[in-house]
Amino acid sequence: MTKLFFLISLILLLIPFSSQSEKQKPPTAAHIELTNYGFPIGLLPASVKNYTLNQTSGIFSVDLVGTCKITLPPDNYLATYSKRVSGKIVQGQIAELDGIRVWAFFKWWSITGIRSSGDNLVFEVGVVTAKYPSNNFDESPLCEGKHSAS
Numbered sequence: 001m002t003k004l005f006f007l008i009s010l011i012l013l014l015i016p017f018s019s020q021s022e023k024q025k026p027p028t029a030a031h032i033e034l035t036n037y038g039f040p041i042g043l044l045p046a047s048v049k050n051y052t053l054n055q056t057s058g059i060f061s062v063d064l065v066g067t068c069k070i071t072l073p074p075d076n077y078l079a080t081y082s083k084r085v086s087g088k089i090v091q092g093q094i095a096e097l098d099g100i101r102v103w104a105f106f107k108w109w110s111i112t113g114i115r116s117s118g119d120n121l122v123f124e125v126g127v128v129t130a131k132y133p134s135n136n137f138d139e140s141p142l143c144e145g146k147h148s149a150s
């Protein structure tokens with residue numbers, strides 16, 4: 001009885017740790033670059049293959065291993081990333097964004113820009129905006145589904 005109880009406690013203790021270590025991959029150079037511009041790494045999935053950034057113009061492109069589907073916290077919107085995501089980044093602001101779409105209100109919407117505003121991220125879909133606390137994006141999400149490489 002005591003043994004069983006001990007075993008169960010041990011398993012319960014280990015579960016959060018094992019799933020945590022599975023999730024966390026070291027951030028890539030592209031993720032670190034994001035933080036240099038005041039954004040959390042969780043805006044990019046873990047499956048970054050390559051990126052380019054022109055420091056003068058801020059024009060960037062990020063190549064992922066493949067297209068990527070993730071669920072965005074905290075409202076669990078489904079989002080897809082194209083194999084290539086591009087845009088223009090300056091401190092606290094990403095504009096002319098291309099390659100990230102969100103499913104909401106029965107329709108796919110392209111996220112056209114992201115601003116960092118205090119402790120929040122402001123997502124722009126054309127002229128519509130949605131604000132979420134940045135700390136929801138502290139971890140790089142893994143792509144979902146068996147068929148997407150991550």
Ligand SMILES: *[C@@H]1O[C@H](CO)[C@@H](O)[C@H](O)[C@H]1NC(C)=O
Pocket residue numbers: 049050051052
């Ligand atoms: C990274 O992207 C650049 C620009 O698209 C390309 O020239 C380079 O070959 C790529 N590197 C890799 C490892 O894919």
Ligand SMILES: *[C@@H]1O[C@H](CO)[C@@H](O)[C@H](O)[C@H]1NC(C)=O
Pocket residue numbers: 054055056057058
């Ligand atoms: C970076 O952007 C600047 C300003 O638009 C441009 O003059 C320069 O040629 C670009 N550099 C590269 C390597 O594309």
